Amino acid sequence: MSSNTEVPEVPADRSAEDATQSAPPTDGTNTPLPRPSDSAAVEDPPPALSVLEENIHSAETPGEKFFPSFAVTEGLEEKANERIAQYPDDQKRSAVLPLLHEVQHRFGYISPESIDWVAGKLDIEPIKVVEVVTFYPGFRQKAPGKLHIRVCRTLSCAMGGSYELMDKLCEIAQIDRSASDPHKDPIAISPCGNYSVEFAECLASCGTAPVCLVNDDFHEGVTCDKAEELLNSYQNA
Amino acid sequence: MSITYKPGKKPHPNEHRLIFKNVDRRGWNPSIKRYLKEDGYKTLKKALEMDPKDVINEVKTSGLRGRGGAGFPTGIKWGFIPPNNTKPVYLICNCDESEPGTFKDRYIVHQDPHQLIEGMVISAHAVGAHTAYIYIREEFPEAAITLEKAIQEAKDNNFLGENILGSGFDLEIYIHRGAAAYICGEETGLIESLEGKRPYPRIKPPYFPAAIGLYMAPTIVNNVESLCHVVHIMRMGGEEYVKLGTPRNSGTRILCVSGDVKEPGYFEVEVGKVTFRELLYDMCGGPKDGREFKAVIPGGSSSKILRCNESFKIGRGDDAKDMDFWDIPLDFDTLAAAGSMAGSGGVIVMDDSRRMSWVLNNITHFYAHESCGQCTPCREGSTWMKKVSDRIEDGTATPTDVDTLEQIAYQIDGKTVCAFGEASAWPVEAMIDKFRDELVGETSEDNNFKSKERIEQEKFLSSV
Numbered sequence: 001m002s003s004n005t006e007v008p009e010v011p012a013d014r015s016a017e018d019a020t021q022s023a024p025p026t027d028g029t030n031t032p033l034p035r036p037s038d039s040a041a042v043e044d045p046p047p048a049l050s051v052l053e054e055n056i057h058s059a060e061t062p063g064e065k066f067f068p069s070f071a072v073t074e075g076l077e078e079k080a081n082e083r084i085a086q087y088p089d090d091q092k093r094s095a096v097l098p099l100l101h102e103v104q105h106r107f108g109y110i111s112p113e114s115i116d117w118v119a120g121k122l123d124i125e126p127i128k129v130v131e132v133v134t135f136y137p138g139f140r141q142k143a144p145g146k147l148h149i150r151v152c153r154t155l156s157c158a159m160g161g162s163y164e165l166m167d168k169l170c171e172i173a174q175i176d177r178s179a180s181d182p183h184k185d186p187i188a189i190s191p192c193g194n195y196s197v198e199f200a201e202c203l204a205s206c207g208t209a210p211v212c213l214v215n216d217d218f219h220e221g222v223t224c225d226k227a228e229e230l231l232n233s234y235q236n237a
Numbered sequence: 238m239s240i241t242y243k244p245g246k247k248p249h250p251n252e253h254r255l256i257f258k259n260v261d262r263r264g265w266n267p268s269i270k271r272y273l274k275e276d277g278y279k280t281l282k283k284a285l286e287m288d289p290k291d292v293i294n295e296v297k298t299s300g301l302r303g304r305g306g307a308g309f310p311t312g313i314k315w316g317f318i319p320p321n322n323t324k325p326v327y328l329i330c331n332c333d334e335s336e337p338g339t340f341k342d343r344y345i346v347h348q349d350p351h352q353l354i355e356g357m358v359i360s361a362h363a364v365g366a367h368t369a370y371i372y373i374r375e376e377f378p379e380a381a382i383t384l385e386k387a388i389q390e391a392k393d394n395n396f397l398g399e400n401i402l403g404s405g406f407d408l409e410i411y412i413h414r415g416a417a418a419y420i421c422g423e424e425t426g427l428i429e430s431l432e433g434k435r436p437y438p439r440i441k442p443p444y445f446p447a448a449i450g451l452y453m454a455p456t457i458v459n460n461v462e463s464l465c466h467v468v469h470i471m472r473m474g475g476e477e478y479v480k481l482g483t484p485r486n487s488g489t490r491i492l493c494v495s496g497d498v499k500e501p502g503y504f505e506v507e508v509g510k511v512t513f514r515e516l517l518y519d520m521c522g523g524p525k526d527g528r529e530f531k532a533v534i535p536g537g538s539s540s541k542i543l544r545c546n547e548s549f550k551i552g553r554g555d556d557a558k559d560m561d562f563w564d565i566p567l568d569f570d571t572l573a574a575a576g577s578m579a580g581s582g583g584v585i586v587m588d589d590s591r592r593m594s595w596v597l598n599n600i601t602h603f604y605a606h607e608s609c610g611q612c613t614p615c616r617e618g619s620t621w622m623k624k625v626s627d628r629i630e631d632g633t634a635t636p637t638d639v640d641t642l643e644q645i646a647y648q649i650d651g652k653t654v655c656a657f658g659e660a661s662a663w664p665v666e667a668m669i670d671k672f673r674d675e676l677v678g679e680t681s682e683d684n685n686f687k688s689k690e691r692i693e694q695e696k697f698l699s700s701v
Contacts, residue, residue: 086411086413088368091432093433093434094413094431094432094433096433097415097416097430097433101375101416124433128433128434131435132416132435135418135435135436135609136415136416136418137417137418137606138375138416138417138418139416150376153599153602154337154538154599154603155337155338155496155534155585155596155599155600155603156338156495156496156585158599159496159497159587182602182606183606200376200417201419201603201606202335202336202337202419203376204335204339204340204342204343204376204377205340205343206337206338206340206493206496206501206585207340207494207495207501207502207503213376216378216379217379218379
């Protein structure tokens, strides 16, 4: 260890330090190690979600008002049956992705109720739907903005200025991306709920960089000076 | 018949257009009416009259190598279906086009869907498949609609469905949309995804899903471009097709150029007939004003980067000769001999304004995001590589971090179920190999980076 390493502060609370040095419990219960910094914060934390609840939970967002809440309509039922028929009778599970796409297209995101519905429709356990939803970046579990913008961040687009484009879009739409995380929470939404942004990985149009998808519309050569024009083009839509 | 293209989209004289003949063409549209006007589906009629074995032989004769990235001979792949098979055979078109730098399939599925469908019907006839799926990436929502419309049109004209053109051959094609996961481009990952699961690639052997694939039945997975080539092979005949390109690298292929060139874009050329000099200077207009070319990634972001001032020893023994970077032809074998690969044809160009640490960082972020998490070396390693390259990029790394990064890469390479391990490790290995001095130059002995986790841990250590 190099000599200029700061000497760590001795924790004020001796009991916390003792706890970390004593042998870990051997009865299999994983009691979390108390951390010195925790000793001050003893206020009531919000009720913790179980792992399952956390995985299916849809956080409330300002974009919600633009999407209907999940309901099984005749149209959805019909479309779902059509998709299921694409696969052999004993392989209904294959239709998980198409059904989730149908749900997300109509209701904006995948809610816990829709997971149950898809599972029931395909005669599989809901966990088999949850594992798919949580794996693919293409499925979201909270409502995006009315206009969801996916900006490509991979090499060619980054060289073409996609990071600048993202900054500009955030500036115009007043979006704060500081809490976004590419794995856990890639989508950032404007307070008004009209816009949301997300960095996407390679949209396969590297020759016309930088590119982005606005809902289902593809736009190429969107340098940051065209950001305003892009958003304006949706004003009347 | 003379063909006119949209302004600014005319093919370069070095090009040889087969697959991209109709892309960005004046007066062209994706309808079947337009496709039929120029002998569309005529080749299908001819192929359906042939014995499936003869179709496979014709493709073998053509020497067609898969255009998805690995360059495996398509005809040989088709031949791997067990001869005593009693299960249904499936054909899957891999339209997941997700390798950064590649954008060829986009144009085919958006502008010329019937070419793909014709290729798929011929291929399905050859391998005996009666159900085929097009696995299309989620980021092509418009193409999914275009393709579904095209499939309906083909059905209405009896080029699909039951008893196609009276031949007794049945085929249904369905669209299956992915959900933005890079790993679905790996054929066994794609199959898992099509089965409705997480796309964890399958353990090999069997090395080819032709033995055991979708629903445990023999399955052929081909790239969009490869399937389109089948139409032209059957139209021209394998003997004629093999005359295009160079020996062992027959036909045409689409090169997708992006990055720091004056005119990026797609170019369909005979394989091996165009060198880097011709491609980047003549066809792409050279570097941007006042800039010089620095490095090129020749076949999608997972191929190893090449320095523009390098020279290579190509060939073996007495045949070996020195070759400048600029004289390398873009074919499968020469690029492999130069230590990289032709991959999916995505050429990404960087000029002297680019910091290699920044490029490296962008690539490691991609692979850290896209690792499926099945194999530990890749799941953990890709994230470690991202963290270390973050430090190098923002100038908080020490010189030993570069060595650490290299070690991590070599511990992923060859130790995973699928080729994603290599795909994530190769760019890092090559980048360090070719630009070590530049990367080390951005580090400092005086840096003393500590991760959040380490600072937390140190709180519990009495003496450090």
